[in-house]
Amino acid sequence: MASSFEKFQRRRVISSYFSVVLCIFIVLTLLGALGLFVINTDKISGYVKEQIPMSVYFKSDANDSITTAFGTRLKNSKFVKSYEFVSKEEGAKNNPDIMEGYDGVLDANPLPDSYSIYLKSDYVQKDSIKEIELQLREDLSVGDVVYERELVELANENIAKISYWILIVSGVLAVVAMLLINSALRLSIYSHRFTIKTMQMVGATKSFIRRPYVWKGIKLGLIGAILSIGVLMYLVYWVDGEFPVLNIWEDWQKTAIVLGGVLGFGILIAAISTFFATQRFLNLRTDDLY
Structure with a gap:
């Protein structure tokens, strides 16, 4: 019975970790794709105009x-x-x-x-x-x-509008990303709430209790970010193959900044979310854990 219960708990933990990584991966990939579009707006605009x-x-x-x-x-x-x-x-x-x-x-x-x-x-x-x-x-x-006079006007007006709205969507998506990742990490830590409270009751400091969970969150954020960067690099490679005139890799510094931002954001948001999720259970009374 104990062995079966341990296996069930292990599968449950792995499932929660997988959900966190998947959530981080999806959100960071969307944010990264939007970021790549924004930094290449001039190239995309130029490509569209030169097809008229x-x-x-x-x-x-x-x-x-x-x-x-x-x-x-x-x-x-x-x-x-x-x-x-x-x-x-x-x-x-x-x-x-x-x-x-x-x-x-x-x-x-x-x-x-x-x-x-x-x-x-x-x-x-x-x-x-x-x-x-x-x-x-x-x-x-x-x-x-x-x-096509109308097409020329649309090409100039719509590219600017699209860039503007993408910046707004990116900001909203960043907030949603923080909420989703925070929620996923809280759910993964929820199963450890009694362990956290037990450690606190035997005298462990809050920072000592938080440390392993924060490190676990950072590792999950790193995994999700690396997977996202892999997909984004493939996306850039595919776009360059389909539309050589864009030559996105030519401005590799800008692309590297976006990919670095994806990595940093994934680690940072995972660490912050884990910190506050753990802190929440540390501040709860024992009766509130049930």
Whole structure:
């Protein structure tokens, strides 16, 4: 019977420790992911802006020499990230729905030659992109310049709003993290409340009683933080693989600060929560333990 009871108690303790580590791991991973997003906001914003195309359509009388010269001009332009020439034939292949409306009506391809231009992120601003549009329209061979004005405004406004709300969510999540981790640690220490009170009754000081529990909390916090850091490092590796242009590891100092913050926060919150959870049972009367 004693052996079975000891096994039950051991499983119960292990289960409570597992719950604490899992809670710390989940919370720290969420906080760390938000932190990584915040420090890379400029890169993410730049990446989004540089995916917005500006299409330059030529007049029907523009020949190959004109379009080639225009491409050379784009190559030497400080505001161009990349560009692609789209011939009228390629335009017809890329827009079959448009061409269907002209079947049997026109013998020739009505689509003009064009360039798809992707601007550097610094120039994807309302005023800057307007100046670039006017500059391109000055070319007599250019028939039209088209880009999504609303998308440009959204890209600039929403990134700032998202960053602002992420900071708020991070703050709220940090408070929730403290409450959840504190609650999980209190539950794990609850099963030791009689041991704590017995040690106190035989003359052990509060600091002596608290010490092993605080160290246990620090170890659990460390385990949860290390697991979280492992997941976050894999997340960074995956993002860099899927979106090489972001190159998050390039700013490894900032990434290291976030990961170090995750480690420090996990240890600190576990130590503080364990301290107060143990202190609570030390301050209770014996009758209140039941």
